[in-house]
Amino acid sequence: MTMICNVIQFRSAAAPGNLRRPRLLAQAARAGLGAYQRRRDLPRILKCEDLPDDRVILQRLRSEEAELNAARIEAQADYDLQRHILILIAILAEFRMAAPVPVTCPGTAIQAHP
Numbered sequence: 001m002t003m004i005c006n007v008i009q010f011r012s013a014a015a016p017g018n019l020r021r022p023r024l025l026a027q028a029a030r031a032g033l034g035a036y037q038r039r040r041d042l043p044r045i046l047k048c049e050d051l052p053d054d055r056v057i058l059q060r061l062r063s064e065e066a067e068l069n070a071a072r073i074e075a076q077a078d079y080d081l082q083r084h085i086l087i088l089i090a091i092l093a094e095f096r097m098a099a100p101v102p103v104t105c106p107g108t109a110i111q112a113h114p
Contacts, residue, residue, distance in 0.1 A: 019091070021069065029088035036093045045090050054098070061091045 021029075043049060046060060065087045071079040 019065075021088070025085065025088065028085045029092055032085065032089040033092055033096075036089050038093065038097070041086075042090060045086055054094070058091070058094055058098070061087055061094065065091060 042051060042057070046052075046057065051057065052060070065084070068080065068084040068087060072081075072084065
């Protein structure tokens with residue numbers, strides 16, 4: 001007899017929300033997702049050595065992205081497009097990591113029916 005564990009663990013209750021940006025900006029962020037490495041990139045993006053809690057990470061990323069987006073809309077001279085794309089890549093990657101993750105029961109295997 002095979003036991004199947006029907007449990008889904010949620011790492012984060014965060015949701016992307018209304019993160020609507022120009023198509024070219026969104027495409028650049030999506031294109032960079034493949035090269036994103038959390039351990040390497042996130043400390044550099046957040047400008048810290050030790051990473052804070054996952055909820056704090058997303059809050060900080062969203063806050064800075066909102067500031068960068070406001071600077072973009074207002075056409076401020078100090079707007080940093082490259083940093084904006086890096087922040088968007090990190091946000092997308094962190095939301096992807098926060099998606100529901102299936103949890104398997106220890107000592108059980110799921111077997112296919114013949």
